[in-house]
Amino acid sequence: MTITEVLIVALVAAGTFFGFVAVVGIIRLPDLYTRAHATSKSDTLGIVLTLGGVALVFGADIAVAKTVLLAAFLFVTNPTAAHAITRAAYDQGIAPWTTEGEE
Amino acid sequence: MAVSGFLQTVLLGAAVLFVGFAIVLAYRIVAGPTMQDRVIAVNGIGTNAVVVLALLAAALDQPGFLDVALVYGLLNFLMSIAISKFTVERGGVI
Numbered sequence: 001m002t003i004t005e006v007l008i009v010a011l012v013a014a015g016t017f018f019g020f021v022a023v024v025g026i027i028r029l030p031d032l033y034t035r036a037h038a039t040s041k042s043d044t045l046g047i048v049l050t051l052g053g054v055a056l057v058f059g060a061d062i063a064v065a066k067t068v069l070l071a072a073f074l075f076v077t078n079p080t081a082a083h084a085i086t087r088a089a090y091d092q093g094i095a096p097w098t099t100e101g102e103e
Numbered sequence: 104m105a106v107s108g109f110l111q112t113v114l115l116g117a118a119v120l121f122v123g124f125a126i127v128l129a130y131r132i133v134a135g136p137t138m139q140d141r142v143i144a145v146n147g148i149g150t151n152a153v154v155v156l157a158l159l160a161a162a163l164d165q166p167g168f169l170d171v172a173l174v175y176g177l178l179n180f181l182m183s184i185a186i187s188k189f190t191v192e193r194g195g196v197i
Binding site (some may be wrong): 022069 | 106110121131139142146154158170173180186187
């Protein structure tokens with residue numbers, strides 16, 4: 001295995017791990033705002049790491065430019081979409097989850 | 104650049120895992136108590152689909168899949184913004 005292959009495997013494995021963390025967060029966390037936090041941070045990190053591995057696979061090619069463009073685009077738009085959705089939910093009056101009333 | 108057999112296995116395995124994550128996220132679409140929960144889950148499935156397309160482009164040596172992934176990411180973002188804008192008063196979301 002070359003050093004590039006080791007880097008690719010490490011990046012893809014780390015990206016898959018953070019994708020798994022995001023899925024666990026979306027399934028297990030208690031309300032909309034915490035779930036949006038899981039998807040906007042863990043998922044974005046997993047996506048950028050995985051696409052970095054894909055860019056290393058392509059080596060020197062025009063496909064690398066497309067992959068980096070895709071990663072930069074998702075890095076900007078994924079948290080923006082989560083922010084817009086949660087702000088719409090807050091304007092609609094959906095109350096955030098608190099620990100009040102559980103004691 | 105064609106990838107070696109081991110690297111192709113790793114990339115295809117990661118793609119399979121991301122498809123599994125998308126299937127698990129479908130639970131939140133079915134069960135999510137509010138409409139915004141469902142939108143967030145659909146958004147997550149869309150980004151997972153983009154990653155799967157990029158991984159397949161690398162594993163199968165088909166750079167054309169990256170164009171599909173770019174367009175899919177654009178439409179996915181547009182879907183989230185459109186739904187969040189149409190569920191509140193006009194303007195004022197971003």
